[in-house]
Amino acid sequence: MLRRSLSRLSPLLSNGALRPLPPLSSLSLRPLRLSSSSQTLNPPTTPPPQEDDAINDLEGPAPRMTVSIDRSGLHNPPEHSHEASSDSELVKHLKSIIRFRGGPISVAEYMEEVLTNPHSGFYINRDVFGASGDFVTSPEVSQMFGEMVGVWTMCLWEQMGQPENVNLIELGPGRGTLMADLLRGSSKFVNFTKSLNIHLVECSPALQKVQYNTLKCAEDVLGEESSTKRPISGISGAPVHWHAALEQVPSGLPTIILAHEFYDALPIHQFQKTSRGWCEKMIDVSEDSSFQFVLSRHPSPSLLYLSKRCKWASAAEVEQFEHIEVCPKAMELTEQIAKRISLDGGGALIIDYGKNGIVSDSLQIIG
Ligand SMILES: C[S@@+](CC[C@H](N)C(=O)[O-])C[C@H]1O[C@@H](n2cnc3c(N)ncnc32)[C@H](O)[C@@H]1O
Numbered sequence: 001m002l003r004r005s006l007s008r009l010s011p012l013l014s015n016g017a018l019r020p021l022p023p024l025s026s027l028s029l030r031p032l033r034l035s036s037s038s039q040t041l042n043p044p045t046t047p048p049p050q051e052d053d054a055i056n057d058l059e060g061p062a063p064r065m066t067v068s069i070d071r072s073g074l075h076n077p078p079e080h081s082h083e084a085s086s087d088s089e090l091v092k093h094l095k096s097i098i099r100f101r102g103g104p105i106s107v108a109e110y111m112e113e114v115l116t117n118p119h120s121g122f123y124i125n126r127d128v129f130g131a132s133g134d135f136v137t138s139p140e141v142s143q144m145f146g147e148m149v150g151v152w153t154m155c156l157w158e159q160m161g162q163p164e165n166v167n168l169i170e171l172g173p174g175r176g177t178l179m180a181d182l183l184r185g186s187s188k189f190v191n192f193t194k195s196l197n198i199h200l201v202e203c204s205p206a207l208q209k210v211q212y213n214t215l216k217c218a219e220d221v222l223g224e225e226s227s228t229k230r231p232i233s234g235i236s237g238a239p240v241h242w243h244a245a246l247e248q249v250p251s252g253l254p255t256i257i258l259a260h261e262f263y264d265a266l267p268i269h270q271f272q273k274t275s276r277g278w279c280e281k282m283i284d285v286s287e288d289s290s291f292q293f294v295l296s297r298h299p300s301p302s303l304l305y306l307s308k309r310c311k312w313a314s315a316a317e318v319e320q321f322e323h324i325e326v327c328p329k330a331m332e333l334t335e336q337i338a339k340r341i342s343l344d345g346g347g348a349l350i351i352d353y354g355k356n357g358i359v360s361d362s363l364q365i366i367g
Pocket of ligand 1: 115116123129137138139140171172173174175201202203204207244245259260261262264265266
């Protein structure tokens with residue numbers, strides 16, 4: 001659901017233009033034939049010569065008697081073009097990163113910029129949820145969703161021995177609807193609601209404001225002699241804090257962590273099996289200035305995450321795949337959650353939707 005939203009923001013990958021990286025030895029960056037519209041890089045049945053060259057050269061060029069270099073096709077766009085460009089700020093920014101690096105960027109870096117770039121990321125400046133937005137999530141469909149999560153949270157709090165002070169953390173709260181329904185549904189259980197310190201991990205300033213309103217927050221003065229104010233939810237009286245990342249949430253209290261459709265928003269790396277092993281799919285700018293997929297020339301550091309992911313599957317399962325994607329940020333976040341809970345006590349409820357097993361290419365729904 002979320003990854004589909006990438007196409008709304010910038011239909012950059014909509015043509016399935018997945019191409020192998022041109023060989024180093026071929027200094028003219030000639031356009032290569034596109035692969036299938038399903039964005040897989042299947043070898044074409046009758047490959048044009050330059051594609052064959054690409055693969056062969058990557059494995060080691062055959063010795064040649066003469067070398068001729070055709071520079072006529074070199075893609076060398078002017079740095080300061082005066083031609084009008086229809087590119088959005090984000091597209092210009094992505095292209096400038098690729099130009100600055102002097103080469104393609106990973107799908108993960110592309111995805112992270114598209115979703116959370118501080119100036120023009122998909123989530124950053126607007127409310128993307130609901131019928132008038134780009135997608136609808138379960139808490140927005142029915143208040144029962146947040147209420148049921150509230151029942152789970154209260155049961156856990158009971159099992160934890162009804163601590164007087166608890167950090168209730170939600171990762172990526174969207175509009176804050178889940179938390180509002182949780183607080184409203186549990187408002188009769190005063191000991192529970194009194195124990196709560198709410199921490200919302202949200203990168204979007206626009207959504208932080210929406211969450212402030214959804215939780216009916218108001219500023220409360222801290223103590224009689226203090227002039228410091230802090231937001232308090234009008235639904236339950238619990239203090240509410242915002243953070244850009246989980247590591248910023250103070251530890252030291254028993255902790256309950258909620259995440260609904262948060263993992264889905266974390267950037268993924270994609271890999272393709274080739275004759276020279278697994279190569280990372282990268283994003284480059286083509287001669288006609290559109291984005292295109294290419295394959296990494298060299299083993300990329302994120303291959304380590306691919307081998308980590310493959311260790312959790314049987315060799316027979318891995319063998320079936322030509323394409324595999326991995327989400328290192330999800331692995332790191334899960335480790336971080338596990339460490340925090342083993343330190344502070346508590347539990348986590350992580351809800352997302354997807355296949356239980358190796359994922360091949362969840363970006364293929366862009367179109
Ligand atoms: C798909 S939405 C889910 C929203 C909400 N949980 C729901 O179910 O309606 C993802 C949420 O995570 C936030 N988000 C995405 N990437 C983030 C990041 N790296 N750090 C913090 N928040 C992030 C988005 O702004 C948004 O609030």
